[in-house]
Amino acid sequence: MTTNAHGPAQVVGVPVAYGLETFRDRTREQNDVLRDLADAHTRVVTIVGRRGIGKSALAARVANSVQTVQRWRIVNVSSRTNGLSVERIYLDCARSVGGEAEQELLSVWTSGKTMVDKLMELLSVFAETPCLLVLDNLEDRLTDTGEPVDDELRDFLDVRFRVHHRLRALVTTQVPIALAPAMRRYESRLYLDDGLPSTDGVALLRELDRDGEAGLHRIPDEELARAVRRVHGVPRAIELVFGALVEDYLTLPTLDEVLVDYPAREDMVANLAQDRFRRLDYEARMVLDVLAVFGRPVPAAAVAWVVGPMAPDLDVTVTLAKLAARGRMVTVDRTTRTFALHPMDSDLIRSELDPDGPLGSRALDRRVADWYANSKLPAPRRHSVDDVLPDRYEFAHRVRAGDHEVAAQLLNEFDEFLMWRGSAAATAVMHEQLRGQLRDPEIKLGHLVGHGMSLVGIGPLDKAAEVLREAVELVDEVGDLHLTQRATFALGDAYRLLGRLDLAIEPLNRSVELAAQLRSPEWLSRALMSLSLAHSYRRELDLAQQVAERMHEHAETADYECGRAQAYDATALVALARGHWSEVIPATERASAAYRRAGVTEALGYVSNVQGLAFAALGEYDASEAALLRGRDYGNDLNSPRTVGLCLHNLAWLHWIRGDHRKAAETAQAALAAFGMSGGNDLIAAQALATAATAMSAGDLPEAARQLWSAAESSRGNADLVPAEWLELEAVRLAAEENSRE
Structure with missing residues (x-):
């Protein structure tokens, strides 16, 4: 991967396939894709086909050609490396432009703008700059019918078809994307149904057996062609046939013997992989198991750290070198010095692991999670979303291991960090994975509060209230006053926003009492503000005014500028509800000025709305x-x-x-x-x-x-x-x- 801290990066992200020098055939398909990418009307080229058919290899070959010949920038995003999400797409595309443009895009990402507006800003940077965005294994983010699994991806697909730009997308997927008819005109779709032609499959087998170890040089082309046809020319299946031949030193099977046990059907690739891996020795299989559980490129030190307690005598470096030799089973990225399994192999190996065995998937997930725990940055050094990637990887492996309590404790430490940096949706998704899995009351309460607050920010409010009601039911059992105060405030505020005012008053009053007891100026001012607004909504204007006056006193006593803004804000709403239009305008002006001095912009929209109503009442349209x-x-x-x-x-x-x-x-x-x-x-x-x-x-x-x-x-x-x-x-x-x- 080529990067430049002071300028644009020509290539961002791990290439989505390996061994381009042994790429075979697909000349027509490659030319078709290159032609479509050059068409100004084409925004997306989608390569659709079954697993192992060579979609990623074709995409990588096209990307290499575009980068070396046409000098386009390349951004590689795959669900099998750093994850395929709109967050990842945005940040990597920003990295590709570098310099001030990158910093401006990062500011937009953390700004709190809508996802659509963020994407519009991103695409505007590529108005005249050619760039190829490779989205590999998109099926991991699609339903069986091709619908995006989340709203952010749906927004990304929608916006990129609506805006003029030169950020072309090259997508590989097993499931075609479900696009509206109006969008289909901008998509070119290539169905990669057929495997390699026999001649190219034969050439691939001979290339794999370059040193003659498998004895393929003695087999006529006709027999090799028959073997290729037997596996339907699927490139990965051809590689696995070769692996089964070259690594079985015990039975030394012939090509026919390797093939005879595997019928020509859709799951044959999986059968080949299982046979191949069963013939490995214990040390090699353990290393592969660990790589499969990681599921992404990692350095040898990471594998050694995980393996260490389970096999202290195993030389991981030597084993990885053997597995990587001739590019047979493990691939290596020499630039990043990382090792990885082919994604299909990772899936197959992981599926064979005993979940509960001493060296099963859960035990390995725990070790992998521990490695990420030891690799993450301390909190003071975290500044961007990428800075908590190790935390997020650790969380994912804790969940896979079934250690939901530990995962929840971890998430409670960094969820607010993500929320404040534009990734509230990702935070909510992680919390959703823990629903119904937690038993410890204190851990569960922290999770429910974090989940509810993320939903108050992104909606829907009904679901936020449901989660927060569950949190409030736990507060007395846990006895944590800080969490109790946050839970009751968030629930009362959610009820207020939902218009369920009778239910809002009690939790807001309790939140006020707790904030005063905890001597927290910020949370007391927030709770009083919501309480005053709730009384105004209920037309209990004397009570609303009393709370607003308390807010003024509190803000002056604590010398809290945001509190002053909130006090004027509450006062303006009371005046509006009373119909005292001339009193609303100066109160909103003072509130806006104080909010700006405090650097708090969240409430400025509400203040402007109240001001607009007052001007309308005064006839100042x-x-x-x-x-x-x-x-x-x-x-x-x-x-x-x-x-x-x-x-x-x-x-x-x-x-x-x-x-x-x-x-x-x-x-x-x-x-x-x-x-x-x-x-x-x-x-x-x-x-x-x-x-x-x-x-x-x-x-x-x-x-x-x-x-x-x-x-x-x-x-x-x-x-x-x-x-x-x-x-x-x-x-x-x-x-x-x-x-x-x-």
């Missing part, structure tokens, strides 16, 4: 629109769908009162889409407002009035939405207008 659009942009930047939904919903009403009902309907539909991601009753209000605006555009005043009444009922109790009274007054006006027509 231009100022209202500017504030609401500003709030929407803050929400998009911070990946907060609820903030976006609130601002768009209220902007739709502004379009209504300005008489543009068509635009009101479009904007309300956009609000509906945003609320669909965050959940809660806001969605019902947005749907009713969108339907009312559509009816109004069609001149159906009775239906518009009915839907306005529905919108008013759904928004009642949410001070962040257009006041229900405004909607009711308009419904009454429409009814009167309809009556006057009659």
